Amino acid sequence: MPMPTQEQISGVLGEIQDPELHRGLNDLNMVRGIKIDGSTVGVLIALTIPGCPLKDYFHTVIPAKLKETFPEVSEVVVELTSMTEEERQALIGGMKKEAPAPFARSDSRTQVIAVGSGKGGVGKSTTTVNLAASLAKLGHSVGLLDADVWGFSIPRMLGIHERPTVVEDMIMPPEMFGVKVVSIGLFTNEDNPVVWRGPMLHKALQQFLADVHWDEPEYLLIDLPPGTGDVSISIAQFVPGAAMVVVTTPQAVAEKVAQRAGFMAEKTGLKVTGVIENMSYFRGDDGKEYRIFGDGGGKELANRLGVPLLAEVPIDMELREFADKGAPIVLQAPHSEVAQSLDRAAKELVNLVPPKPKPTKRISLPLMPQPAGNGHQHAHAHHHH
Ligand SMILES: Nc1ncnc2c1ncn2[C@@H]1O[C@H](COP(=O)(O)OP(=O)(O)OP(=O)(O)O)[C@@H](O)[C@H]1O
Ligand SMILES: [Mg+2]
Structure with missing residues (x-):
């Protein structure tokens, strides 16, 4: 199977929402770069504020979602940067206009x-x-x-x-x-x-x-x-x-x-x-x-x-x-x-x-995906008792 194109990856990233702003990453202008290198995908994401507490969220959700959608992707490297003050203001201004309520x-x-x-x-x-x-x-x-x-x-x-x-x-x-x-x-x-x-x-x-x-x-x-x-x-x-x-x-x-x-x-x-x-x-x-x-x-x-x-x-x-x-x-x-x-x-x-339903339920991905082996062992141990 061929690797997905940049557009395909971009499309999937657009389905991922910022858990606080409840908008897709593309709408929020957060995706700043997509690089494909063999079976590795690099993604550059601009957070709305530096040191955003959502860092871990993106590091987890983006690789999980991309690998789930494209089995041929073996590794996803997420790099984070942050928006400039101007970009952030533009974003917030735009959201207010678009979504009055x-x-x-x-x-x-x-x-x-x-x-x-x-x-x-x-x-x-x-x-x-x-x-x-x-x-x-x-x-x-x-x-x-x-x-x-x-x-x-x-x-x-x-x-x-x-x-x-x-x-x-x-x-x-x-x-x-x-x-x-x-x-x-x-x-x-x-x-x-x-x-x-x-x-x-x-x-x-x-x-x-x-x-x-x-x-x-x-x-x-x-x-x-x-x-x-x-x-x-x-x-x-x-x-x-x-x-x-x-x-x-x-x-x-x-x-x-x-x-x-x-x-x-x-x-x-x-x-x-x-x-x-x-x-x-x-x-x-x-x-x-x-x-x-x-x-x-x-x-x-x-x-x-x-x-x-x-x-x-x-x-x-x-x-x-x-x-x-x-x-x-x-x-x-x-x-x-x-x-x-x-x-x-x-x-x-x-x-x-x-x-x-709360957004954790709405997003189908687990926040902390368990390594497959672990879950298995656990289930096994349970069976014995
Ligand atoms: N079931 C009830 N038993 C006794 N007093 C009640 C009861 N329901 C409301 N009241 C009293 O009736 C008065 C009018 O109630 P309320 O202000 O809630 O009505 P409202 O429909 O919001 O009125 P308004 O149209 O002025 O906004 C208040 O003094 C309230 O305490
Ligand atoms: Mg009243």
Whole structure:
């Protein structure tokens, strides 16, 4: 069999991704030379920064991948150099322009879940905060973007008051209860509301998605403003195919509006995944459920949208009190009926939209290939006992 050509080798190198930037080596302009000498291939790779901790990664993955693809290659010599400051800046600049929202990319590790409602005051933000805390409690990495730029309430509900710091053009989100949080409320003061105009709003949301160091959480929840407006459309554009949960109350009226929110979501490209009915009932001291706001709205909405009803969350004084204190009830009173229903909703959500696989699983190559002999011996030894 003949040796592969430079183009063929280049093609394979392009399939290898930088594990941090999640782009192919060719896209990143990292391949600086390919030399073929007999059955030996030499590859020169420019790292984005000198002394990059990924050195070992490339030394391992590149030879493994090339030898796997081309059996006639007997040896691969990887030489590393680093990009100039100019090259690095060009690369980062280019990436920002090309990929306004990292979550939009097909290889993004983050499952985005927008939480919406047809009308205000149904408990959407309370639900979002508790879902986020509940997902974190289950061991998932979680980000929470408060996209309700007019009525932001997430910082208060999580007791966050500090301004995010900015490091090298990236906003570092404060973290609370294992949830990374960004809200316009962290940048403005509540007595001085921002007047949003369309393009500015779009830009702000884009920045919240692209310029925040979310660090690829497994889940990013987005608290949408009530209704079916601009924000949902922007989010749908930045994160096509994101999941959406619709929060509603049992009343028929709320349900009709909520239904519009659901259909609107589908139209803009969000994928409605489930319905949460909030304020479903009040459990009296007598142990009975009082369906104060009517019955079956959530179920009916879920049926119409063709998605499951994730939970019926009762009306609970403590839920509101904890929210006002900045402490999600799923953490503060985990055994309460209301916390358990929210926890169930979170678990259901994980079943419906499981976390995306980690990149170590996605890249088919082992980071540290074991010499074939070793594995064999080991298996053998095992057999004897
Ligand atoms: N199940 C519940 N039991 C008792 N109080 C609740 C419940 N759900 C929400 N609340 C309270 O209702 C109020 C409105 O809730 P929340 O702010 O979460 O609603 P929202 O839909 O986000 O409202 P907005 O449209 O203003 O953003 C809050 O005071 C909250 O504590
Ligand atoms: Mg709200």
